[in-house]
Amino acid sequence: LGIRNRTASGSYNRLLALQHIRRFPGISRAALARKIGITAPAVTPIVSFLMDEGFIRESGNQPGKFGRPSIGLELVENRAYTVGLHFDHQRFQAALVNLGGKLEDSRSVVVGDISHPDELVETLTGLYRDVTSPLPDHAEVLGVGLAAMGPIDVEHGCVCGYSPDREWREYPLVQELEGRIGHEIFLENNFSAMATNSVWAGDEGCQNNAIYIYIGYGVGGALIVDGRIHRGSSRNAGEVGHINVERDGRPCVCGAKGCMENYVSYRALVSDLGPEMADPDVLLEGFRQTDARLADWLDQAATALALALGTATNLLDADTILYSGLFPDEILEHLMKTAAERIPEYVMHARPTMPAFIRGIDYMPALCAATLNIYETLDPENGSSLI
Numbered sequence: 001l002g003i004r005n006r007t008a009s010g011s012y013n014r015l016l017a018l019q020h021i022r023r024f025p026g027i028s029r030a031a032l033a034r035k036i037g038i039t040a041p042a043v044t045p046i047v048s049f050l051m052d053e054g055f056i057r058e059s060g061n062q063p064g065k066f067g068r069p070s071i072g073l074e075l076v077e078n079r080a081y082t083v084g085l086h087f088d089h090q091r092f093q094a095a096l097v098n099l100g101g102k103l104e105d106s107r108s109v110v111v112g113d114i115s116h117p118d119e120l121v122e123t124l125t126g127l128y129r130d131v132t133s134p135l136p137d138h139a140e141v142l143g144v145g146l147a148a149m150g151p152i153d154v155e156h157g158c159v160c161g162y163s164p165d166r167e168w169r170e171y172p173l174v175q176e177l178e179g180r181i182g183h184e185i186f187l188e189n190n191f192s193a194m195a196t197n198s199v200w201a202g203d204e205g206c207q208n209n210a211i212y213i214y215i216g217y218g219v220g221g222a223l224i225v226d227g228r229i230h231r232g233s234s235r236n237a238g239e240v241g242h243i244n245v246e247r248d249g250r251p252c253v254c255g256a257k258g259c260m261e262n263y264v265s266y267r268a269l270v271s272d273l274g275p276e277m278a279d280p281d282v283l284l285e286g287f288r289q290t291d292a293r294l295a296d297w298l299d300q301a302a303t304a305l306a307l308a309l310g311t312a313t314n315l316l317d318a319d320t321i322l323y324s325g326l327f328p329d330e331i332l333e334h335l336m337k338t339a340a341e342r343i344p345e346y347v348m349h350a351r352p353t354m355p356a357f358i359r360g361i362d363y364m365p366a367l368c369a370a371t372l373n374i375y376e377t378l379d380p381e382n383g384s385s386l387i
């Protein structure tokens with residue numbers, strides 16, 4: 001079974017059918033034909049093929065329009081699985097996801113800073129074995145996704161953002177992992193993986209043009225263009241955290257200066273106001289008591305956010321800012337509300353609309369890494385050769 005970058009003619013409608021059956025369990029053949037935009041007779045061989053291959057089954061009688069029962073179709077979720085791997089400076093994680101995109105199992109280990117990338121491979125391989133070993137022999141693992149902090153080098157399979165050391169930046173992580181677990185690995189930036197999952201799940205705000213932003217220790221992002229993930233030429237698109245908000249500003253971990261994340265992230269907060277701010281309870285207490293330093297910091301952070309997101313909006317013609325993050329909810333909401341109030345200052349005034357700010361869903365990164373494979377495999381636009 002091929003996963004990506006291979007084309008097969010004639011499979012487009014099968015993949016489309018599979019997508020609709022996944023999204024609308026119990027859908028009738030007639031409704032499926034309408035959704036795909038083909039005739040009822042034309043849908044018959046598609047359904048037969050998918051059933052013969054074990055991807056779908058009939059789900060019993062559904063009440064029909066005129067009292068006639070019609071037989072529904074549903075996905076056979078345990079037909080196959082995908083595995084997602086994720087790591088950052090604190091935690092290593094693996095997730096097992098079924099064909100329907102549901103989480104079946106996950107494992108994680110907390111690891112401090114590790115000294116050599118071989119250890120990384122060792123730990124991720126162990127987690128992969130942990131989640132796949134309970135699977136029965138006939139269960140098929142379609143693919144493995146790896147979500148990592150950017151920037152990434154997909155061509156060489158390197159995760160360049162984990163450590164500034166050359167030994168790490170140039171380590172062929174994907175190749176080493178593929179050798180150990182015997183599967184092709186789909187490497188993706190963390191935040192593109194999370195946004196991909198939102199697109200795939202059909203979440204609110206992902207249908208047209210959106211800027212996805214995650215305010216964590218740094219600030220990550222992704223771009224959704226015409227309802228699809230826009231990855232860019234080296235798969236590093238969407239780094240909204242590294243939009244410049246101050247000429248000759250603060251030096252950034254990325255090597256540039258004045259990047260937005262140096263004024264908005266958790267790391268910036270702790271660096272500006274002290275290590276006690278790393279404790280969410282202390283942070284929340286300060287917010288509720290209207291601590292003057294914190295209020296001032298949030299005020300400036302909101303302006304930096306508005307400036308960067310306004311710039312990105314002008315560039316992308318975005319209709320949505322999809323946000324999520326590590327800050328306690330009250331603070332994140334306050335920050336984004338203030339940024340939304342200020343964004344018109346930085347967006348072309350004659351634009352017909354301003355982007356809507358929508359709270360995104362916090363998905364587990366390893367789950368997103370796993371669904372990447374399903375998305376890549378089952379998305380007709382990717383020319384997958386799965387079926």
Ligand SMILES: [Zn+2]
Nearest residue numbers: 242252254259
């Ligand atoms: Zn930067």
